[in-house]
Amino acid sequence: MAEKSKSVLLPVVAAAVFAGLGRMVLQKVMGDRKARESNVAGPLDEKTRAGISELVRTPRE
Incomplete structure (x- = not known):
């Protein structure tokens, strides 16, 4: 019997996805x-910047 040719595409795509996810996690951390x-x-x-600036500038009583 002839051997089935195994596709290399699925493991390569899985490795790329895993590496991408790992990189995203590292960047997040x-x-x-x-x-x-x-x-x-x-x-x-x-x-927001203007509001903070206004609060800082107003004198407190």
Whole structure:
């Protein structure tokens, strides 16, 4: 009997997906660690920035 030829495509695609997911997880972990160390909540839009600036400038009684 002739041997079945096995496709190499499925293992290659599975390895690529696994590597991509692993890379995404590493980036997430490294980003979280960097954010925790810098104590930055995230990027602020202009409206939030203006509100914070207004709160800081107003004198307290």
